[in-house]
Amino acid sequence: MKPELIDQHITAMTAASTNLLRQMYDEGLDYSLDVRPADTATMHVSVRDLTPDIEDRIRRCLLGTGMQIAVREV
16 A cells, blocks of 8 residues: 555544544543554554443444454553
């Protein structure tokens, strides 16, 4: 894939995921998103105070993106 397309993909997936997680953010979710150029098929979600319930909600919110979801506590 061309480098500019990788950058566009990362930007688009980050924006889409941010929109999908907006309600959780409004509820106080403290997180960051990362799509790495070497693995554009995985959305890495880093969450402060991660619980199993929050991880489940994140996975359900991002289910339709077509990406693998990697969730971890920070």
